[in-house]
Amino acid sequence: MRPSEKKRPDLPPDNFRLLSLGNGGDVDFSEVIDGLRQTPKSIAPKFLYDARGSELFNSICTTDAYYPTRTECGIYRQQAPTIAAEIGADSVVIEFGPGDMSKIRLLLDDLRPLTYVGVDVSVAQLEEAGPPLADAYPWLEVVAVCGDFGPSALLEEHLPRGRKRVAFFPGSTIGNLDPLEAEEFLQGLRQMLGAEGAAVIGVDMQKPLAVLETAYNDPEGYTCAFNLNLLTRLNRELGANFDERRFRHKAFYNEQLGRIEMHLVSVVQQQVRIGEQEFDFQPGETIHTESSWKFTRSGFAELAGKAGFEVQRFFTDENTWFGVFVLRVK
Numbered sequence: 001m002r003p004s005e006k007k008r009p010d011l012p013p014d015n016f017r018l019l020s021l022g023n024g025g026d027v028d029f030s031e032v033i034d035g036l037r038q039t040p041k042s043i044a045p046k047f048l049y050d051a052r053g054s055e056l057f058n059s060i061c062t063t064d065a066y067y068p069t070r071t072e073c074g075i076y077r078q079q080a081p082t083i084a085a086e087i088g089a090d091s092v093v094i095e096f097g098p099g100d101m102s103k104i105r106l107l108l109d110d111l112r113p114l115t116y117v118g119v120d121v122s123v124a125q126l127e128e129a130g131p132p133l134a135d136a137y138p139w140l141e142v143v144a145v146c147g148d149f150g151p152s153a154l155l156e157e158h159l160p161r162g163r164k165r166v167a168f169f170p171g172s173t174i175g176n177l178d179p180l181e182a183e184e185f186l187q188g189l190r191q192m193l194g195a196e197g198a199a200v201i202g203v204d205m206q207k208p209l210a211v212l213e214t215a216y217n218d219p220e221g222y223t224c225a226f227n228l229n230l231l232t233r234l235n236r237e238l239g240a241n242f243d244e245r246r247f248r249h250k251a252f253y254n255e256q257l258g259r260i261e262m263h264l265v266s267v268v269q270q271q272v273r274i275g276e277q278e279f280d281f282q283p284g285e286t287i288h289t290e291s292s293w294k295f296t297r298s299g300f301a302e303l304a305g306k307a308g309f310e311v312q313r314f315f316t317d318e319n320t321w322f323g324v325f326v327l328r329v330k
Contacts, residue, residue, distance in 0.1 A: 012130075012131045012134070013131055013134040013135050013138070013142075015134045015137075015138060015140060015141050015142055016130055016131050016133075016134035016142045016143075016144070017141075017142070017143050017144070018123075018126060018127065018130060018144045018146070019143065019144070019145045019146070019158055020123070020145070020146045020147065021145060021146065021147030021148075021152070021154045021155060022147070022154070026237065027047050027233065027234065027237045027238055029238055029274075029275070031044060032047070032234065032274065033274065033277055036274075036277075036279050036287070037279075040285075040286060040287075040288055041279070041285070041286065041287045041288065042287060042288040042289070043230065043287055043288075043289055045176050045262075045289060045290040045291075046121045046148065046149075047230060047233065047234075048226060048227070048229070048230050048289065048290065049120075049121055049122045049125070050122065050124070050229070050233045050237075051122065051124035051125075052229050052232070052233075053229050053230070053233065054099065054122045054124060054125045056222050056225050056226040056229060057099070057226055058099065058100055059220075059222045060218060060222045060223055060226060063218045063219075063220055063222065065214045065215050065217075065218040065219065065220075066215050066218060066223075067211065067215055067321055067322075068171065068172060068202075068204055068215070068321075068322055069171070071317050071319075071321050071322040072103070072170060072171065072172075072202045072322050072324065073102075073103060073106060074317060075315050075316065075317060075322065075324050076103060076106035076107055076324070077106055078315075079315045079324070080106060080107050080109070080110040080111070081110050082313070082315075083107060083110070083111070083200060083313070083315075083324075083326060084107065084110035084111045086198070086312055086313055086326050087111065087166055087198050087200070087326070088164065089111065089112040089113070090112070090113065090114050090163065090164070091111070091113045091114065091163060091164040091165065091166045092113060092114065092115045092116075092117065092159060092160050092163045092164070092165050092166065093111065093113045093115070093116050093117065093166045093167075093168050094117045094119065094155075094159070094165065094166070094167050094168065094192075095116070095117070095119065095167075095168040095169070095170070096119050096120075096149035096150065096167070096168075096169050096173065097119070097120055097121075097149050097169070097170075097171065097173045098118035098119070098120055098125075098126075098129065099120065099122075099125055099129070099171075100125065100128070100129045101118055101129040101130065101133045103168075103170045103171070104116060104118075104133075104168060105133070105136070107168075107200075108137055108140065111166075113140065113166070114140070114141060114160075114163060115140070115141040115142075115143065115160050115163070116133070116137075116140055116141070116142050116143070117143045117145060117158070117159065118130065118133075118142070118143070118144050118145065119145045119147055119150075119155065120144070120145075120146065120149070121146070121147070121148060121149065122146075123146040126144035126145075126146055127144075129144075130142055130144035143158065145158065149173070150185055150188060150189075151185075151188035151189050151191065151192040152188075155192075156192060159192075164196050164197065164198075165192065165193045165194060165196075165197045165198075166193075166197065166198050166199065166200065167189050167192075167193060167197070167198075167199040167200070167201075168199075168200050169189075169199065169200070169201045169202065170200075170201075170202040171202055172202050172203050172204035172292065172322070173202075174186075174201060174203065175203070175204055175259070175291075175292045175294065175295070176290060176291060176292060176293075177293075178291070178293075179293070179303065182293075182303060183303060183306055183307050186303070186304060186306075186307030186308075186309065187307045187308065189307070190307055190308040190309060190329050193329055194329070195329055196329070197328075197329045198312070198326065198327060198328055198329070199309065199325075199326070199327040200324065200325070200327075201304075201324070201325045201327060202322065202323070202324050203295050203300050203322070203323045203324070203325060204292065204294050204295065204321075204322055204323075205294060205295055205296065205297070205316070205320055205321055205322060205323050206258065206294045206295065206296055207294070207319075207320075207321050209253055209255070211321070212253045212260055212294070213251065213252060213253055213260075215260075216251035216260050216262060216292070217249075217251050223249065223251065224248075224249035227249040227251075227262055227264060227289055227290075228244045228247065228249060228264065230264070230289060231244050231247060231264065232244065234274065238274050238275065239274070239275060240272065240273065240274040241272060241273050241274075242272055243270075246266060246267055246268050246270055247264045247265060247266055247267065247287075248264070248265050248267055249262075249263075249264065249265075250262070250263045250264075250265045250286065251263070257293075258293060258294055259291045259292060259293040259294060260290075260291065260292040260294070261288065261290075261291055262288075262289050262290040262291070262292075263286035263287060263288055263289060264286060264287040264289055265284060265285070265286045266281035266282065266283060266284065266285045266286070267283065268281075268283055269281065269282055269283055295323070297314060297316075297323060300323070300325060301314075301325075304325065304327055305330075308329060308330050309328065309329060309330060310327065310328055310330050311325055311327060312326045312327060312328045313325075313326040314326075
């Protein structure tokens with residue numbers, strides 16, 4: 001571009017690319033139907049994140065009740081130089097579920113990767129957050145990928161070759177996976193990263209019951225709206241006929257399993273239709289929409305070890321409410 005030329009403000013930066021893997025962004029009809037046929041009924045948490053759901057989740061993260069975001073970000077602000085020293089510069093950073101891409105900004109100045117790849121199911125989030133990130137870091141190649149989070153052959157095709165790979169998985173999103181799913185995810189991650197790879201993973205720790213349950217039942221009502229918005233999305237994208245007024249949000253800590261569970265509870269006997277499929281609900285029957293497993297330091301280290309990682313460093317806050325693990329491939 002000649003010095004006299006100006007880039008149009010509506011065009012993305014030259015160091016930004018948006019890609020689609022073809023397996024994210026839209027609600028999968030078959031997957032929703034299969035989940036609602038189960039006992040108990042369930043819908044995958046990834047479908048919570050349409051444009052409105054992503055907006056509501058960002059609002060959740062600003063509340064006093066929701067401690068994970070501010071606690072984790074505090075760790076990154078304090079420990080970014082140390083984390084960067086453990087990992088080294090000139091890497092490819094792959095973040096799963098980046099949302100507004102605010103957390104990676106806390107590491108970039110110290111980490112100095114050559115390429116950042118953000119993988120999210122919400123194309124709206126990627127379109128909103130990706131270009132400003134590229135603008136703020138003109139030395140960084142920013143690649144936004146719309147697709148299901150996690151390692152895959154499709155994602156592998158778009159990753160630069162010959163550079164050290166670092167996975168960034170903040171927000172304790174790994175806690176949304178059941179233990180077997182989490183182990184399989186980490187095994188796939190290890191394979192994708194290669195022998196010299198590393199991972200920075202944020203993990204929510206076990207803590208007092210009142211703190212946990214308040215975080216998922218914020219007084220502002222954002223989590224309630226976030227959960228119910230799933231029904232609005234199914235109505236809009238799949239032609240369902242859910243009535244939000246006939247469901248309520250419920251989140252509680254399942255002490256036996258060590259996880260927060262989020263449900264939509266039918267308040268009346270009713271029948272819901274999605275396409276040609278009909279589903280009966282009894283009063284009190286639920287749709288399980290999300291789990292958030294809570295960890296101990298030793299418990300997560302054991303999980304990572306089964307998947308082929310070893311803990312290089314561990315960082316936490318003064319209350320040990322949140323942990324950040326730096327992992328190396330064994």
